[in-house]
Amino acid sequence: MAGEENRGAAEERGPSGAPGVPALEVAGIQKWFGTVHANDDVSVAVDAGTIHGIIGENGAGKSTLMSIVYGYYQADGGEIRVGGKPVAIRGPEDAISHGIGMVHQHFMLVDTFTVLENVVLGVESGYLLRRSLAEARQELERLEREYGLDVDPDAIVGDLPVGLQQRVEILKALYRGADILILDEPTGVLTPQEVDDLFRILRALRDQGRTIVLITHKLREIMALTDRVTVMRAGRVVDHVRTAETDRAQLAAMMVGRSVLLRVEKGAAAPGEALLRVENLAVRDRAGVLRVRDVSFSVRTGEIVGIAGVAGNGQSELLEALAGTLAREGGTVEIAGAPAAPGGHAEAARAMRRAGLGHVPEDRQRMGLVTAFDASESGILGYHRERQYNPRMLMSRGAVVGAVRRTMEEFDVRPPLPQLRTASFSGGNQQKIVVGREMGREPDVLLVGQPTRGVDIGAIEFIHRQLVAMRDAGKAILLVSVELDEIMSLSDRILVMFDGAIVGEVAQAQADERILGLMMAGERVAGAEAGPA
Amino acid sequence: MSGFGGPTQAPAWVTHGLVPLINLGLALLIAGIIIAAIGENPFEALKLLVLGAVGYPEAIGYTLYYTTNFVFTGLAVAIAFHCGLFNIGGEGQAYLGGLGAGLIGLYLGHWPAPVAIVLAIAAAMAFGAFWAFIPGWLQARRGSHIVITTIMFNFLAAALMTYLLVEVFIKPGQQAAESRTFEAGAWLPFVHDVLAGFGVDIGRSSLNLSVVVAAVCLVLFWFFVWRTRWGYEIRAVGLNESAAVYGGISPARAIMLAMAVSGGLAGLVGVNEIIGVHHRLLLEFTAGYGFVGIAVALMGRNHPVGILLAALLFGILYQGGSELAFDMPNVTRDMVVVLQGLVVLFSGALEHMFRARIERLFTRRARAVAEAA
Numbered sequence: 001m002a003g004e005e006n007r008g009a010a011e012e013r014g015p016s017g018a019p020g021v022p023a024l025e026v027a028g029i030q031k032w033f034g035t036v037h038a039n040d041d042v043s044v045a046v047d048a049g050t051i052h053g054i055i056g057e058n059g060a061g062k063s064t065l066m067s068i069v070y071g072y073y074q075a076d077g078g079e080i081r082v083g084g085k086p087v088a089i090r091g092p093e094d095a096i097s098h099g100i101g102m103v104h105q106h107f108m109l110v111d112t113f114t115v116l117e118n119v120v121l122g123v124e125s126g127y128l129l130r131r132s133l134a135e136a137r138q139e140l141e142r143l144e145r146e147y148g149l150d151v152d153p154d155a156i157v158g159d160l161p162v163g164l165q166q167r168v169e170i171l172k173a174l175y176r177g178a179d180i181l182i183l184d185e186p187t188g189v190l191t192p193q194e195v196d197d198l199f200r201i202l203r204a205l206r207d208q209g210r211t212i213v214l215i216t217h218k219l220r221e222i223m224a225l226t227d228r229v230t231v232m233r234a235g236r237v238v239d240h241v242r243t244a245e246t247d248r249a250q251l252a253a254m255m256v257g258r259s260v261l262l263r264v265e266k267g268a269a270a271p272g273e274a275l276l277r278v279e280n281l282a283v284r285d286r287a288g289v290l291r292v293r294d295v296s297f298s299v300r301t302g303e304i305v306g307i308a309g310v311a312g313n314g315q316s317e318l319l320e321a322l323a324g325t326l327a328r329e330g331g332t333v334e335i336a337g338a339p340a341a342p343g344g345h346a347e348a349a350r351a352m353r354r355a356g357l358g359h360v361p362e363d364r365q366r367m368g369l370v371t372a373f374d375a376s377e378s379g380i381l382g383y384h385r386e387r388q389y390n391p392r393m394l395m396s397r398g399a400v401v402g403a404v405r406r407t408m409e410e411f412d413v414r415p416p417l418p419q420l421r422t423a424s425f426s427g428g429n430q431q432k433i434v435v436g437r438e439m440g441r442e443p444d445v446l447l448v449g450q451p452t453r454g455v456d457i458g459a460i461e462f463i464h465r466q467l468v469a470m471r472d473a474g475k476a477i478l479l480v481s482v483e484l485d486e487i488m489s490l491s492d493r494i495l496v497m498f499d500g501a502i503v504g505e506v507a508q509a510q511a512d513e514r515i516l517g518l519m520m521a522g523e524r525v526a527g528a529e530a531g532p533a
Numbered sequence: 534m535s536g537f538g539g540p541t542q543a544p545a546w547v548t549h550g551l552v553p554l555i556n557l558g559l560a561l562l563i564a565g566i567i568i569a570a571i572g573e574n575p576f577e578a579l580k581l582l583v584l585g586a587v588g589y590p591e592a593i594g595y596t597l598y599y600t601t602n603f604v605f606t607g608l609a610v611a612i613a614f615h616c617g618l619f620n621i622g623g624e625g626q627a628y629l630g631g632l633g634a635g636l637i638g639l640y641l642g643h644w645p646a647p648v649a650i651v652l653a654i655a656a657a658m659a660f661g662a663f664w665a666f667i668p669g670w671l672q673a674r675r676g677s678h679i680v681i682t683t684i685m686f687n688f689l690a691a692a693l694m695t696y697l698l699v700e701v702f703i704k705p706g707q708q709a710a711e712s713r714t715f716e717a718g719a720w721l722p723f724v725h726d727v728l729a730g731f732g733v734d735i736g737r738s739s740l741n742l743s744v745v746v747a748a749v750c751l752v753l754f755w756f757f758v759w760r761t762r763w764g765y766e767i768r769a770v771g772l773n774e775s776a777a778v779y780g781g782i783s784p785a786r787a788i789m790l791a792m793a794v795s796g797g798l799a800g801l802v803g804v805n806e807i808i809g810v811h812h813r814l815l816l817e818f819t820a821g822y823g824f825v826g827i828a829v830a831l832m833g834r835n836h837p838v839g840i841l842l843a844a845l846l847f848g849i850l851y852q853g854g855s856e857l858a859f860d861m862p863n864v865t866r867d868m869v870v871v872l873q874g875l876v877v878l879f880s881g882a883l884e885h886m887f888r889a890r891i892e893r894l895f896t897r898r899a900r901a902v903a904e905a906a
Contacts, residue, residue: 323779325775325778325779345778345783346777346778346780346781346782346783346784347781347783349778349779349780349781350781353781359779361779366773366775366776367773367775367776367779368776368779369773369776370768370769370772370773370776370777371772371773372772372773373768373769373772377765381769381776381779381780382779382780382781384762384765384766384780385762385781389762390762393761394756394760394761395760395761395762395765397760
């Protein structure tokens with residue numbers, strides 16, 4: 001591994017710049033999960049009053065490291081030092097008492113409580129709530145003045161947009177006296193404007209002397225925000241660098257150990273007739289809330305149509321309705337000219353598959369795979385009734401394993417072992433199992449939801465290339481993703497969804513982040529084609 | 534094992550062998566302390582229990598006869614578990630299975646033996662399946678919780694059988710709520726009679742050819758669960774319902790199928806008891822086998838090999854326990870129930886108390902070996 005020589009050099013260099021001891025330091029951290037070496041001799045020093053990025057692919061060990069710092073896991077070896085002193089952190093309470101706060105990727109908030117109640121939850125002073133709440137209100141006002149962290153303390157958290165919920169998480173940490181704030185993939189669910197706000201707040205916190213650790217796999221954020229960055233790969237530290245002295249390409253190369261293409265190479269689309277036609281589609285989610293309103297569009301052969309939008313604006317329900325697993329409230333769907341049944345049950349999903357539709361679902365763990373199954377069993381989900389697997393009464397294990405092994409080899413799943421449990425594969429390889437299963441049948445229409453969520457750069461590249469190849473083979477592809485980069489680099493046409501409706505369409509050539517960002521926030525933009533009324 | 538075991542995966546022999554043995558050992562230890570506390574020698578008690586279960590041919594026969602029932606009910610609970618369902622109704626399904634077998638015995642007992650027996654087995658499975666299918670249907674189509682409905686169906690089965698035996702099938706002119714004895718065509722032969730035909734003498738016991746049915750069920754169970762598309766669908770629904778729906782698998786159908794199969798297996802207890810041993814319909818012949826099946830399935834980790842071993846263990850506890858109660862006056866029948874309860878407690882309810890710690894011990898060692906290599 002190229003990382004090893006770099007690592008030695010990096011340790012000698014140590015932190016420089018700020019005077020005094022680092023605010024947070026981990027030294028020689030070791031962590032095993034069974035036979036997986038998640039952290040191998042990891043040492044990082046975070047200077048006080050800086051924003052320190054930790055970047056790496058999924059499975060590089062960065063979240064494991066921070067979970068150790070926050071006390072969720074115990075390290076098998078190594079030391080954590082806060083302000084130069086070694087500390088024992090046995091649980092989040094210990095971390096909090098040492099001034100470490102964490103903002104999780106998935107918020108830990110009580111939706112039905114107010115902002116104020118959420119902030120004091122667990123640190124109430126005394127038995128009566130009134131006093132705690134009054135104290136907290138004062139403290140919140142102070143934090144608001146100092147950092148521009150304004151949130152209405154009496155708002156119900158469940159009613160707040162995601163960006164504000166995240167602020168509540170930050171307020172919670174600050175209220176508990178956090179001098180060191182760890183943020184785990186904080187921008188995954190935010191609009192570009194919300195990301196800007198978050199960055200402004202984080203900079204204000206740093207300027208007031210707090211220390212921030214940002215875990216991410218997004219190069220853009222590292223470049224925009226951090227002072228120093230630690231790159232991790234396969235459980236080890238590859239290098240520590242000053243952000244000002246590096247660039248995206250160099251960081252990307254360090255993350256994957258080779259240089260990668262950040263853009264997808266593809267020729268012009270040659271669209272033909274419409275294979276997927278959606279008219280006036282309306283969909284309610286399982287709780288009965290109308291999530292998709294009056295959506296019409298079509299996807300033609302030989303093109304990729306991207307649907308951009310902040311998560312939760314109806315894209316998931318749109319995909320599920322097209323795949324048959326969610327019932328249509330109204331409207332029609334045609335696949336290759338044949339109308340599809342209203343859906344909402346397993347039989348509809350089967351009928352859609354028979355009509356020539358493949359579906360890579362947004363959430364592979366919840367929907368795309370049965371993680372407790374062998375890869376061979378997950379690899380035939382949805383096609384398990386096919387004759388080739390069931391020559392007689394019994395399922396032919398040989399036929400299943402053989403077919404899945406071929407798909408695994410073709411789609412570069414590592415390791416290519418069909419007998420291994422699905423859960424034992426890394427996120428990227430799990431995704432390749434799903435993608436291979438759905439693409440391997442060469443469906444006329446392919447629905448793809450978040451194809452590269454939680455997938456490492458190498459696998460992203462691979463999956464993107466496969467999607468483009470499928471397009472060039474004359475298939476119709478509908479891509480839903482919250483990653484703007486992905487939408488912009490893959491799609492031939494981009495539809496933007498906001499609050500269940502399509503608010504506009506942009507051709508790839510005209511797409512830029514600012515315009516899409518504004519549309520995703522629900523604003524109609526001059527210059528972009530108006531969507532269907 | 535290869536190095537690809539997922540995170541925190543211990544060797545199979547630890548998970549499936551050592552951990553259950555340690556749990557069993559702890560149950561015996563506590564039982565031993567209790568026996569010592571009432572003034573008996575626990576080692577003597579253990580010896581009596583083991584000898585009473587496997588010490589002589591008749592004892593082995595009875596042990597296997599109990600084992601047969603536990604295999605049926607253990608498999609019944611396991612197939613429901615694979616679909617994510619907790620079938621507590623094995624008791625009622627076994628009761629109804631006995632009714633099915635008994636009806637054939639009462640009305641077609643004069644038919645040639647093989648035909649009547651096969652019909653009785655089919656009827657037992659069908660009645661048991663029907664009794665489990667209704668809660669399955671209610672769960673699948675109406676969302677009524679299967680735990681509640683199967684418990685209620687146990688009571689319904691008991692009430693129904695009491696009514697039928699007191700009012701309908703009771704042998705005229707007697708007080709006991711029992712039917713008349715079937716004609717011989719519907720008697721499932723005893724194993725000692727069959728072996729006697731080959732000149733082998735193994736001593737008389739209740740062990741009958743149901744034990745062969747149980748063995749066949751163990752094998753078929755494995756094929757059904759892991760080698761058919763129906764088993765695939767049942768497991769998919771049990772492990773991840775939304776993935777199942779995504780894959781075109783109807784959870785409702787899988788639930789109804791799994792429950793019907795579950796009830797059919799539980800119904801076979803009726804074959805063992807009614808046409809195998811008693812040769813007449815009677816009350817309360819299920820004697821809690823349906824509930825013990827839950828412990829058997831838990832301990833056997835829903836796999837036929839594990840279920841066979843767990844059923845054998847409970848067979849030994851039942852047979853050896855009765856001998857123990859007979860030989861040690863201070864140890865009553867209730868003490869034996871306590872011992873069984875402790876086994877259920879440690880291998881079922883407290884399953885995870887030691888598992889993680891023991892497994893960690895062995896994953897560490899495996900790692901050290903891997904590093905040394």
